[in-house]
Amino acid sequence: MATSIELTQAARDPMIPVPYVVERFLRETNDTFSLELEPFDPTYELAFRPGQFNMLYVFGVGEVPISISGDATDTKRLVHTTREVGVVTRAMRNLKAGHTIGARGPFGTSWPMEEAKGHDVVLVAGGIGLAPLRPALYWILRNRDEYGKVVLLYGTRSPEDILYSKELAKWRSQFDLEVHITVDRATTEWRGNVGVVTKLVGRAPFDPTDTVAMVCGPEIMMRFAVEELTKRGVAEANIYVSMERNMKCGVGLCGHCQLRGEFVCKDGPVYRYDLIEPLFVEREL
């Protein structure tokens, strides 16, 4: 068992993971899953802001940065949703309830929940990019009165790849939230939109002059989303994007996540678009 001494030391050194027990493994789609984690030490206080990430460690395999996909008000349970794409995430898929996993964090900047107050909010998600946006959505729904119109635009490869489908169905039936989903490839049963998510921006119901947009997905998708948003009249300073880079430390010391002068792990991953625009357009930076 993890002793409190271990935890205290872990808290001091950001490179040492904190042990968590896997409470629940949730298969989301064919290649995505969520892990619900609880710290071994019941007194360990979880605290994160929507958009932040943890470095998750699988024993003997390695560590990867994964954004937090749960509710920020839940101080007992940590939720991460990820896609199986590499050695570590594939090992993570084999974790079961009762297994131990390590986590370091939370790291990085967060979605502009304060700045968005009093304005319309558009969330644009591509694929697994919905996971880091879900905490923002939970936040908004808990403080619904503080925000204007709220729109979620979500694009994924096929209807089978839709993440959090039950929650999305529930949200779609709510009157205080607009949810639009589109898929790249439809199946015969699909009655919804087909095409890239950025195409939904043009007809989504929000006031472009009074909107904060939060965009998360593949870089090319974010680029087009920004283009569509600015075309509608959303100021670049009101658009936020979440960047992804290789990370080994999470605290700006390993150098891997650099995007010119930015350490994406600590200066990001969430950026106000106008502040990193030149870095966003240059190739292979």
Place this chain on the structure above:
Amino acid sequence: MTRTLRIGDQVVLDRERLAGLFEAIRKLGYVVHGPILSDGAIVLGPIESDRDLPIGWRDRQDAGTYRLERREDDAVFGYAVGPHSWKRLLFPPKRSLWRAEREGARFHLLPIVEDTPKLALFGVRPCEMAAIRVQDRVLANGQYQDSNYASRRRQAFVVVADCHEPGGGCFCASLGTGPTEQGEGWDLAMTEILQGRHRFLVRAGSSKGLDVLRALPWTETSPADLQAAERQRQRALRRMGRRMNPEGAKELLYQAASDNHWDEIAQRCLMCGNCTMACPTCFCVTVVDRTSLDGSQTERERVWDSCFSLEFSYIHGGSVRFSPYARYRHWMTHKLASWQDQFGTMGCVGCGRCIVWCPVGIDITEELETFRSRVGGNREAVR
């Protein structure tokens, strides 16, 4: 020895008394490291006394070239910098971060409690002192710190030695980091004087250094000592192999991001990463997990890494900096430009190692000037 020495006072120590300096430092519990001869190069290693130093040797350096030669004199510091830098000691190439043991479905994390060594760095050149100050900013003075580095650095006793034999790759003078500009952060500074009586001008930069110096049989400096030191400095400045104009380097390189000259450099660059290993300020690391064959134990190590590898920027789907030009661009832009945004200083100190230890002799000073001469050149347009 009629007066009480103070920090900054310059005094004379005879060559024969150098052994006493080592004794005095070792007596305080320091493990002394300094330049030694090994495998045809002057590298850094543990030294017991002045006899271990590369006395009477010089190095001939230029782009992609390094040779040792005998000197006609018995100079103690008659060479420039070798392939090693002090980051090997303050920021070791490999370090264990923690261990973990499996117990059924669970595992325990066992932090590694390490007593950091009390190091004395002997013969640190002014450019290397500048590099240590750069690493202080990066590793010890930021939002997060590398506690191991901070601890090693805090405990270290640093003896700076002015440089009188700059190599062909050197350009410290143009960056204000040498050959005799020691800046701050050291305990003792020495200037070797070969003309006439073989001796050193020594001054303390800290109370630790002062304690050591006070215990030595020093004598007062004469005007002749200072004149000899100045002549040596002038001679060193004349022998500096290269120069870099740092003026506007940041804006210049940011503007040059799309210049197709990067492709031209990439034609020559082997992506070997030698420059990053030899560089005294490069700090990038990766982590390596070593797991026992039965899967019961694992250990995580932090090891030096290089931005020239494809793995460095790999995220699912591919490497961010896939093209060779993008990797060289990242390294050079980081060193001379974005480092300034990150840490308020350039990442280059003019030691010339990246030029000398580059197998194909790519010269960062020359490439910077090429970009300067091409301002406005556009990568896409030329393609």
